[in-house]
Amino acid sequence: MAEQKTDAPIPTVIADELHIVYRVNGAKSGKGSATAALSRIVKRGEERGVRKVHAVKGVSFVAYRGEAIGLIGSNGSGKSTLLRAIAGLLPAEKGKVYTDGQPSLLGVNAALMNDLTGERNVILGGLAMGMSREQIKERYQEIVDFSGINEKGDFITLPMRTYSSGMAARLRFSIAAAKDHDVLMIDEALATGDRKFQKRSEERIRELRKEAGTVFLVSHNNKSIRDTCDRVLWLERGELRMDGPTDEVLKEYEKFTGK
Amino acid sequence: MSAPPSPDEGLAAAELAAKYGLTVSGARPSLFEYVRQLWDRRHFILAFSRAKLTAQYSQAKLGQLWQVATPLLNAAVYFFIFGLILNADKGMPKEVYIPFLVTGVFVFTFTQSSVMAGVRAISGNLGLVRALHFPRASLPISFALQQLQQLLFSMIVLFAVALIFGSYPALSWLLIVPVLLLQFFFNTGLAMIMARAGAKTPDLAQLMPFVMRTWMYASGVMFSIPIMLEDKPDWIATVLQWNPAAIYMDLMRFALIDGYGSSNLPDHVWAAALGWALLFVVGGFVYFWKAEERYGRG
Numbered sequence: 001m002a003e004q005k006t007d008a009p010i011p012t013v014i015a016d017e018l019h020i021v022y023r024v025n026g027a028k029s030g031k032g033s034a035t036a037a038l039s040r041i042v043k044r045g046e047e048r049g050v051r052k053v054h055a056v057k058g059v060s061f062v063a064y065r066g067e068a069i070g071l072i073g074s075n076g077s078g079k080s081t082l083l084r085a086i087a088g089l090l091p092a093e094k095g096k097v098y099t100d101g102q103p104s105l106l107g108v109n110a111a112l113m114n115d116l117t118g119e120r121n122v123i124l125g126g127l128a129m130g131m132s133r134e135q136i137k138e139r140y141q142e143i144v145d146f147s148g149i150n151e152k153g154d155f156i157t158l159p160m161r162t163y164s165s166g167m168a169a170r171l172r173f174s175i176a177a178a179k180d181h182d183v184l185m186i187d188e189a190l191a192t193g194d195r196k197f198q199k200r201s202e203e204r205i206r207e208l209r210k211e212a213g214t215v216f217l218v219s220h221n222n223k224s225i226r227d228t229c230d231r232v233l234w235l236e237r238g239e240l241r242m243d244g245p246t247d248e249v250l251k252e253y254e255k256f257t258g259k
Numbered sequence: 260m261s262a263p264p265s266p267d268e269g270l271a272a273a274e275l276a277a278k279y280g281l282t283v284s285g286a287r288p289s290l291f292e293y294v295r296q297l298w299d300r301r302h303f304i305l306a307f308s309r310a311k312l313t314a315q316y317s318q319a320k321l322g323q324l325w326q327v328a329t330p331l332l333n334a335a336v337y338f339f340i341f342g343l344i345l346n347a348d349k350g351m352p353k354e355v356y357i358p359f360l361v362t363g364v365f366v367f368t369f370t371q372s373s374v375m376a377g378v379r380a381i382s383g384n385l386g387l388v389r390a391l392h393f394p395r396a397s398l399p400i401s402f403a404l405q406q407l408q409q410l411l412f413s414m415i416v417l418f419a420v421a422l423i424f425g426s427y428p429a430l431s432w433l434l435i436v437p438v439l440l441l442q443f444f445f446n447t448g449l450a451m452i453m454a455r456a457g458a459k460t461p462d463l464a465q466l467m468p469f470v471m472r473t474w475m476y477a478s479g480v481m482f483s484i485p486i487m488l489e490d491k492p493d494w495i496a497t498v499l500q501w502n503p504a505a506i507y508m509d510l511m512r513f514a515l516i517d518g519y520g521s522s523n524l525p526d527h528v529w530a531a532a533l534g535w536a537l538l539f540v541v542g543g544f545v546y547f548w549k550a551e552e553r554y555g556r557g
Contacts, residue, residue: 011279016272062275088285089389091553097284098276102392110386111307115314124310127303128391159317 009064012183012214013086013103017095020056020078020085020238055081057238058095065100068215070229070246072222072253078238079218083185086216100213103183104129106176118149118156118163118171125175139178146204147174148197170197177204184212202227222250287552288394290545296394304397308405330413333368334361334420341481350486354424355518361420362515363480365413366508369406370446371471376402377450378457378464381554388555395554396547399454403447410439417515426517434514441536442507448539451547458554478504483523500525503535 056078063069071079084090087103111128112121122143126136147170149155149163160168186205205228209215219225225232225246232249234242242249270278288296297304316325337360341347348356380399381388388395414435457463477499479487484505488496499505510532512519525531 011275011281014272014276014281060272062272084389086284087392089392089555091285091555096272098272098281099284100279100281103284104392105390107390110384110390113310113314115317116310120310120313124303124306127300127306128387128393130300130303130393133302 011062012065012100013063014098015059015061015082015086015095016098018056018059018082018085018092018097019054019094020081020090021093022053022055022081024051024053055238056085056235059235059238059240060095061233061240061243063214063216065213067231068209068217068229070225070232071216071218071235072220072225072232072249073235073241074257077235079235080187081238082235083187083216083218086183087185099183101182103185104179104181106181106184106186106208107172109172112160112172112175114161115159117159118144121160121171122156122175125172126178129176129179131179143174143178146177146200147171166194166197173201177201177208181208181212183214183216184208185216185218187218222254226250285552287548290548293394293396293548293551297396297400300393300397303393304401304404307397308401308408311402311405312408326409326412327415330365330368331416334364334416337361337364337481347482347487349482351483352518354426355516358417358421358424358426358516359483359512359519360481361417362512363508365410365417366442366511367475367478367480367504368413369410369442370449370504370507371475372409373403373406373446373450374453374471375464375467376406377453378467380450380454381458382461382464385555395454395551396451396544399450399547400447403443403450406446407439407443421515426515429517431514435511438507438510438514438532441532444536444540445503445507448536448541448543451543452539455547455550458550474502474504478502478508480508485523497525501531503532503539506531506535 059078059082071082073079081090083105085092086097086099087105088097088099089105111125113124116124122140123133123136126139126143127133131139144150144156147167149167149171155163155167160171163171202224205217209228215228217225217228229246232242232244232246232253233240234249234253242252276282287293312326313323316322319325321328338357342353342356342360348360351359377399380402381395384398387398453463453467478484479499484499485496488499500509506525506528509524510528513521513524
């Protein structure tokens, strides 16, 4: 290559004609009866008893280092699916996603166990995200303090099932936000906890943004998109409807949703 | 468009990716790289298995006591049915039969629960698979490890039973360690095979209990295979004795029980134990890795 200008944008995520298809077992005819299931097995169709949901249809875009990209669209338009595909968690049906390093979704909910104490969940969640034991030890106090779990007594040594839903959500966010990421994807994480905690988490996300190369944010809150993102992808029915600067896209989107 | 004009204009996606060294997201790593990633996650694998173990009984009043009480009750039920009602102890004195039975139940349960956990390792943890990035083999390995820890609790009961019926600690008890290790490798391999199969066909979770029960009755958990099949053609007993579950059970009994000598073991039993373990752990690992990028599709 010829000499590279320092201010030339460096791509970090490239989606190339990406298609994602979910397969749902036993939902083809809508009849859940045993006879219907049997006849599905007997009839050798192309794919028996499987209904396909085409969640993302041919989306292409290039994201660059330093960008914060918002993903908007109505419910079920494929935003979360697209994020998972970028993270390499959902296999593509057709097309490809190229990424720089390993993009990660902000969220560890699935790794945590309600029957364990908050303390053990911090460790388990950190390990699940790929942190080392030393890193977790180092950040442990920071995570607990940030979550504010211990503000009302020693809750961190109690099982998570004893937490209120707000407390649990705060701890989850605190664990998830403890790790630095190259490409960071946030799925409506801003709306957890009380007002005080929301403020704190918005701040933390801004910090993460500074450290991360590229940030994707899924949100239904146009204000938080406007605050954090400089580019917006608008998905509708799995198709990329618009891609551009935040203001332009949001204006069109607000017109579309009749706001 | 927001992307500023750049010298990259007009490059196809694949060329652009190649230019900046981007890689396909979610592509399957090489086998070597996969092993390395897995090794990096060893702390997670261990922590996950221990967390599952603890969470299991955390709602019960007696708590972790159930780790020991469950296998004990299990052994009692089998003894009641097979020892007292059905008299399956043919030709074995009581002080051999009871530890024989209890060993059989525990060792087989180890394999059985590893298989059952393996079937659901991926299909039952789709949330985790779809949210976080880690080598998926962590899950079946972690579940097999959980069962190993569970078995270690059962071993306490087993030692007590052996002592009560007159088998005292001897050098042969040291053999328990290699037997457990080999069986653990075998179970892990099997769990990985079941995990891939169960990820594609979740129905296996419904089917496996029946398969496992058949396997249990065919492996001589509560009776001695050669004695029970005396009047049948020889090859049937030979085949049954060589099946991995029977091999590991017999080795454990041989190590633990005074009155259970080497005459009860088939020829080349250690070679068979090692062979099954290697075949399954290597085969299962490669088989599981081959579908790595497809787990989580649902």
